[in-house]
Amino acid sequence: MGRFLNRLQPEVSNANPxxxxxxxxxxxxxxxxVILSSVMFFWGTGLHPRWWLTWLAxxxxxxxxxxxxxxRAFWMAAVALFLGSLNMWFYLLTAVSIPxxxxxxxxxxxxxxxxxxxLLFRRFTLRGDLWKAALSLxxxxxxxxxxxxxxxxxxxxxxxxxxxxxxxxxxQVASLAGIWGITFxxxxxxxxxxxxxxxxxxxxxxxxxxxxxxxxLTLIIGWGSWRLTATPEPEHSVxxxxxxxxxxTIFPHYDAAALKLLQDYSERTAGLAAQGAQVIVLPxxxxxxxxxxxGEADALYSAxxxxxKAIIVVGLDRGSLTKRFNEGRLYSAGALGASxxxxxxxPQLEDVDQPGTTIAVLNQPSGVWGIQICKDMDFPxxxxxxxxxxxxxxxxxxxxxxxxxxxxxxxAVLRGVESGFTIVRAAKQGILTVxxxxxxxxxxxxxxxxxxxxxxxxxxxxxxxxxxxQWGDWFAWLNIAGLVTLLFSRARTQGRA
Numbered sequence: 001m002g003r004f005l006n007r008l009q010p011e012v013s014n015a016n017p018x019x020x021x022x023x024x025x026x027x028x029x030x031x032x033x034v035i036l037s038s039v040m041f042f043w044g045t046g047l048h049p050r051w052w053l054t055w056l057a058x059x060x061x062x063x064x065x066x067x068x069x070x071x072r073a074f075w076m077a078a079v080a081l082f083l084g085s086l087n088m089w090f091y092l093l094t095a096v097s098i099p100x101x102x103x104x105x106x107x108x109x110x111x112x113x114x115x116x117x118x119l120l121f122r123r124f125t126l127r128g129d130l131w132k133a134a135l136s137l138x139x140x141x142x143x144x145x146x147x148x149x150x151x152x153x154x155x156x157x158x159x160x161x162x163x164x165x166x167x168x169x170x171x172q173v174a175s176l177a178g179i180w181g182i183t184f185x186x187x188x189x190x191x192x193x194x195x196x197x198x199x200x201x202x203x204x205x206x207x208x209x210x211x212x213x214x215x216x217l218t219l220i221i222g223w224g225s226w227r228l229t230a231t232p233e234p235e236h237s238v239x240x241x242x243x244x245x246x247x248x249t250i251f252p253h254y255d256a257a258a259l260k261l262l263q264d265y266s267e268r269t270a271g272l273a274a275q276g277a278q279v280i281v282l283p284x285x286x287x288x289x290x291x292x293x294x295g296e297a298d299a300l301y302s303a304x305x306x307x308x309k310a311i312i313v314v315g316l317d318r319g320s321l322t323k324r325f326n327e328g329r330l331y332s333a334g335a336l337g338a339s340x341x342x343x344x345x346x347p348q349l350e351d352v353d354q355p356g357t358t359i360a361v362l363n364q365p366s367g368v369w370g371i372q373i374c375k376d377m378d379f380p381x382x383x384x385x386x387x388x389x390x391x392x393x394x395x396x397x398x399x400x401x402x403x404x405x406x407x408x409x410x411x412a413v414l415r416g417v418e419s420g421f422t423i424v425r426a427a428k429q430g431i432l433t434v435x436x437x438x439x440x441x442x443x444x445x446x447x448x449x450x451x452x453x454x455x456x457x458x459x460x461x462x463x464x465x466x467x468x469x470q471w472g473d474w475f476a477w478l479n480i481a482g483l484v485t486l487l488f489s490r491a492r493t494q495g496r497a
Contacts, residue, residue, distance in 0.1 A: 026068055033060035034080045041084020047091060047407045049163035055189055057084070058114075058137065062194030065122040073122050078115035082107050095401040106158075113144045120486070121191060130195040130205050134213065136486050138187035142180050142479035153347050155378040156411070160186055165410040169224030171439045174417045175466040177475035178380055184479065189217060228438055234460035236366035238393070240424045241277025241310070242432040243268055243454045244447040246402075250428070251285055253321065255296075258287030262297050265314075266304050268452060273308035275456045283428035283447075284315035284342075284374045284397040285326065294318045298329070298336050306334030311364075313371060315397030317353070326353045328371045328397050330362070338362055342373040343382060359385055367392040367461035374398035374427070377412035380419075380473075387419030387469035392461040394423045400430030402448045409433050413441070420464030437464045 037060045044053030061080050065073040085107040092098045092106065117140035124133035141160070149155050156162075161182035164170050173181040192213040196206045243265065252258045265282055272280050289297060297316065305312050311332045317324045326342035341356025359382070360371040370391040376382050377396060386394060394416070400408045409427060413435040416423045425433045432445040432455040443457030 026072075029064050030068060030072065030076050033064040034076050034083070036060040037077075037080035038083035041081055042087045045084060045160060045163050046087035047404055051164050051167045054160060054163040054186055057190070058118075058187065059190040059194060061118055062121060062137070062190055063197060065118050065194075066125045066198050066200065070119055070122060074115040074119050076115075077118035078108075078111040080111075081114040082111040085110065091401075091403045095403050110144070110158075113140070117141060117144075121194070124486075125195055125198045125200055128201045128205070130198070130201045130209050132486055132489065133195040133198075134188065134192040134209060135482060137191035138184040139479040139482040139486065141187050142183050142476060143483045145183055146180060146473065146476035146480070149380075153344070155344070156380065157378050159183060162407065162411055162414065165413065165439065168228055168439055169221045171414070171417055172224035172227045173220055174414055174439075175227075175420070175464070175468055178418055178468050178473060179414060180473065180476040180479065184475070185217060185220060188213060228440075231436070231438055232462070234392075234462035236392075236461045237458050238278045238366050238461060239276045239456060240434055240459040241269070241272030241275065241280040241454065241456045242424060242426040242434070242445070243272060243280070243452065244283040244426045244428045244430070244432060245452050246429055246446075246448045246450045251317075252287045254288075255290055255293035258289045258293060259296055259300075261287055262289075262300060262314075266300055268454065269301075269304055269310075269312060270308055272454060272456060273304075273310040277310055277456050279311045279313070279369075279393075279395065279424070279459075281313045281395050281397060281424050281426040282315060283426050284328075284399040285317050285428070286315055288317040288319075288321070288324060290320065291318065298331070301329075301331040302334050302336065305331040309333075311337075313395045313397060315373065315399075319354075322352055324353055325356070326350065326373060328360070328373050328395070330360070330371065330395075338371065340371040340373065342376060344375045344379055346375055359389070361386070361389045361391060364461075368463065369393045369395060369461075370421075371395050374400075377415050377425075380415060380468075383415035383419045384469055384472060387421065387463070387466065390463045390465075391419075391421045392463040393459060394421050396423060396425040398425055398427035398430060400427045400448070402429045405430035405446070405448050409444075413439050418466065418468045420466045420469060422459050422461060424459050434459050436460055437462065 037057055040053045040057035043050050044057050061077045092103055117137050120136045121133050124136055145159050159179055161179040164182050196210045252261055269280050301312050301314055313328055313330050316327050318327055319325055328340040330338040338360050340360035343356045345353050345355055362369045368391045370386040409431045412425050416435055416437050417439045420437045423435050429448050432447050434442045434457045445453050445455040447453035
């Protein structure tokens with residue numbers, strides 16, 4: 001690593017390098033930058049992020065990086081992000097039970113990637129290539145997040161773009177470029193500020209850079225604000241009922257207990273129908289039930305749907321302790337109308353579950369509906385398939401881990417912005433949520449700390465044919481191409497020096 005960092009030491013041309021501060025001043029500046037950045041990463045990311053801090057978190061490290069040597073800049077950046085990532089350790093160690101070595105990997109690898117990205121920023125800054133410096137950080141991080149999304153069983157979980165779920169104007173860029181567009185904006189602003197405030201470059205360079213980046217981000221946020229106000233009125237809507245359990249029986253494994261709990265849910269489901277609910281979504285994995293028991297559950301909910309005239313989606317594990325299917329079973333007009341099997345399974349916790357391979361799309365009088373289950377919503381590509389089918393309402397049984405109820409629920413909400421549909425998501429030990437295709441939360445109810453929580457709300461059924469549905473991850477690939485171009489540019493210029 002040391003030899004690699006030495007190779008990244010800049011050869012500054014056509015400009016005098018900035019004077020090196022004293023060792024004491026360097027230590028003070030560096031320590032202050034690490035503390036400031038790590039605190040902002042800690043509070044600006046994680047399970048309940050303060051979205052505005054995320055825009056500023058990289059700035060202290062970027063500001064100091066041209067004023068210290070490359071090795072020190074790398075380690076300061078890596079340590080800052082590592083310390084910021086500690087906000088997830090309690091959750092991952094206790095709720096998800098991730099081994100400590102994997103926890104370290106979760107924190108160390110992104111820290112090192114951030115350190116390398118800061119080195120690239122520093123090199124272009126010291127050479128006076130301020131435009132390249134400003135672009136190098138966002139294209140590096142988008143590339144890292146996208147490749148991680150392709151390789152990881154957790155897909156987009158951990159993306160910094162999810163920190164902006166409460167900042168709706170910038171959230172709209174996901175309808176064009178996916179979550180990658182949000183991540184790009186988050187890193188472009190601090191990189192542009194740091195490049196503009198650096199001791200290198202000319203005044204005219206800095207003016208052009210500040211003007212272009214400021215105008216671009218203003219245009220993006222302005223367009224996002226307009227998109228929120230210009231939402232077309234839906235032609236159709238349905239009354240949706242949601243229900244989930246929190247602290248009582250969570251996941252019975254035998255038919256007798258499973259059918260008792262399902263009976264309990266069915267009685268409460270009838271209560272939601274009495275409040276006007278036309279479609280009712282129950283959580284994922286209410287119980288593990290055998291094939292024979294599933295037949296009894298089908299008869300139970302078919303009868304409830306016939307009596308209440310409501311469509312009911314029930315989350316079940318069907319099979320045995322060694323081989324089963326995580327299903328969302330839909331009952332309509334007194335019969336089992338559709339069954340969807342979860343595609344993306346949680347490692348270790350669902351090792352015996354068999355992954356599904358098909359999507360479930362239903363044509364209803366109000367529009368096109370679809371079904372997904374919990375972790376499927378971490379994967380933009382699967383939701384994009386539903387968007388390509390013109391789905392206007394997605395029904396999602398889910399099971400969260402109490403602490404991550406807000407974050408995991410909002411991750412699902414972003415899929416609706418990307419692929420243009422309303423989401424009705426009922427999460428056991430999480431939050432009951434109804435959100436529209438702009439990412440607005442139309443209704444929600446905590447279901448993590450009570451035996452049973454329920455919610456009835458109006459859900460618009462409207463499909464928005466977004467650019468992201470049509471073009472997919474075009475922006476992520478553009479960032480990859482941009483990073484390769486910048487690296488080639490760096491290497492070619494270095495070769496001539």
